[in-house]
Amino acid sequence: MxxxxxxxxxxxxxxxxxxxxxxxxxxxxxxxxxSAEAAARRLGLPVPTTPQKSAHQVLSNHRYHVxxxxxxxxxxxxxSGLAIETETMDFIEGGVNDRVLRLxxxxxxxxxxxxxxxxxxxxxxxxxxxxxxxxxxxxxxxVTVYQTSGAVLTRFELLQAYPVKWxxxxxxxxxxxxxxxxxxxxxxxxxxxxx
Numbered sequence: 001m002x003x004x005x006x007x008x009x010x011x012x013x014x015x016x017x018x019x020x021x022x023x024x025x026x027x028x029x030x031x032x033x034x035s036a037e038a039a040a041r042r043l044g045l046p047v048p049t050t051p052q053k054s055a056h057q058v059l060s061n062h063r064y065h066v067x068x069x070x071x072x073x074x075x076x077x078x079x080s081g082l083a084i085e086t087e088t089m090d091f092i093e094g095g096v097n098d099r100v101l102r103l104x105x106x107x108x109x110x111x112x113x114x115x116x117x118x119x120x121x122x123x124x125x126x127x128x129x130x131x132x133x134x135x136x137x138x139x140x141x142x143v144t145v146y147q148t149s150g151a152v153l154t155r156f157e158l159l160q161a162y163p164v165k166w167x168x169x170x171x172x173x174x175x176x177x178x179x180x181x182x183x184x185x186x187x188x189x190x191x192x193x194x195x
Contacts, residue, residue, distance in 0.1 A: 063146040066114065068161075069139040071123050076116040077180070079143060082156060082190070083110035111165075111184050112141065112158060118169050118179040128163035128183070138162050141185065154194050161187035 066076045084107055091101040116124075130137040141158040164186045169179030 063148070065144045065146070067142045067144070069141075071127070071139075074116065074123065076114045078115040079112070081110045081112040081184075082143070084108075085110070109187065109189050111186050112161065114183045114185065115180050118181050124163070124181065124183050125166055125168075128166040131162055131164075136162060141187070154192060156190050156192055158185070158187040158190040161185040 064079060066074065066079060068074055086107040087105045088102045089105045091103050093101060127137060127139075138160040139162070141161045143156040143158070145153045145155070147153045162185065163183055165182075165184035167182040167184075169181055171179065
């Protein structure tokens with residue numbers, strides 16, 4: 001037996017029920033506390049679906065901005081390494097032979113890798129040279145992700161970051177690619193802020 005299809009107004013009223021034999025008119029009364037959708041559910045009829053709001057907030061991977069404390073001229077072409085990994089410990093419980101319990105032990109964060117085209121100034125290299133010379137220069141890094149409309153979707157704030165690896169650009173005599181330098185940052189963890 002096929003179920004009828006219902007179309008109803010938002011606050012009640014007259015709706016149409018489509019069946020293989022034809023269409024019939026159904027009057028759905030919606031009180032102040034009962035919508036037309038709830039009334040259709042009480043009758044056992046399917047409710048028309050509406051698009052989800054999350055479909056309009058698709059995360060695009062090219063709408064972001066990176067801000068580092070004390071660095072004004074840094075526009076990065078690629079950001080990677082936002083990751084948290086949790087180690088587990090296997091726990092064998094006596095008398096339980098069908099499974100092994102896996103318990104969380106500790107978590108660690110991955111290094112953040114930033115790539116950008118080389119511009120005038122050596123602020124990124126100088127920041128790493130400070131660490132090489134024994135001066136622990138920690139800074140907070142904020143990665144802001146935007147919606148397609150331009151509004152802020154979310155922010156990731158990395159705490160107490162400092163460079164652990166700097167890679168300079170590769171040069172070739174017959175190439176025309178953009179010279180890119182890479183900076184890898186260790187940090188103490190990150191916080192996520194929604195708008």
